[in-house]
Amino acid sequence: MVTKQAESLVPTEFGNFRIIAFSEVENNWMPHMAIIAENTDLSKPVNIRFHSECITGEVFHSKKCECGQQLDYAMQYMNKNGGAIIYLRQEGRNIGIINKLKAYALQEQGFDTVEANLKLGLPADDRNFDVAVDILRKLDIKEINLLTNNPLKMEAVEKSDIILRSRIPLQIPSTKESKDYLDTKKSYFGHLLEDEITE
Ligand SMILES: Nc1nc2c(ncn2[C@@H]2O[C@H](COP(=O)(O)OP(=O)(O)OP(=O)(O)O)[C@@H](O)[C@H]2O)c(=O)[nH]1
Numbered sequence: 001m002v003t004k005q006a007e008s009l010v011p012t013e014f015g016n017f018r019i020i021a022f023s024e025v026e027n028n029w030m031p032h033m034a035i036i037a038e039n040t041d042l043s044k045p046v047n048i049r050f051h052s053e054c055i056t057g058e059v060f061h062s063k064k065c066e067c068g069q070q071l072d073y074a075m076q077y078m079n080k081n082g083g084a085i086i087y088l089r090q091e092g093r094n095i096g097i098i099n100k101l102k103a104y105a106l107q108e109q110g111f112d113t114v115e116a117n118l119k120l121g122l123p124a125d126d127r128n129f130d131v132a133v134d135i136l137r138k139l140d141i142k143e144i145n146l147l148t149n150n151p152l153k154m155e156a157v158e159k160s161d162i163i164l165r166s167r168i169p170l171q172i173p174s175t176k177e178s179k180d181y182l183d184t185k186k187s188y189f190g191h192l193l194e195d196e197i198t199e
């Protein structure tokens, strides 16, 4: 599936990370990326986060979701404990930013995050995490602890040859703007989220 296209060490606010771009084709402008904390031993069980792109949350600090905070938390966690983020170009649960903004416009009218996708004629979640598992294989990673609340991400690892040793929860307190989104994650998608964590 994907192959390594380029690699470099990048100093960040959260420490030094090796960033490796993976793609099916050379010169892809939207490659998936592995962001590996410096000094992580990939031959031991590795802390891993599969993270789907969210430009509104990560770049523009949108309060509608917790993606930006989850990514920052994951980078800090990996810097402290070792590990890697597999950053997947699956904007808007893989419907793309234009459709996500259309879905947000419907959410302004009162539809929830799932209903809005369905009203656009799109799946509630169009992701598949096989590519993330493929990237783990390309990195020669055999065993992982996964930072997630999403059971589908765990299933993708469990059905593969990679060993899932544990799940590490990654829960960001909800705010009044993100509460409905997080409630729907739990009720519709079955995310493993604790109740009553509100800022
Ligand atoms: N279609 C749609 N996508 C959204 C909405 N809000 C956030 N997203 C996308 O949802 C995805 C969230 O991905 P992740 O951060 O990997 O989170 P997750 O699947 O909930 O799983 P964990 O955080 O690992 O528990 C990103 O691609 C966001 O762009 C929304 O209202 N509609």
Ligand SMILES: [Zn+2]
Pocket (backbone or CB within 6 Å): 054, 056, 057, 058, 065, 066, 067, 068
């Ligand atoms: Zn988001």
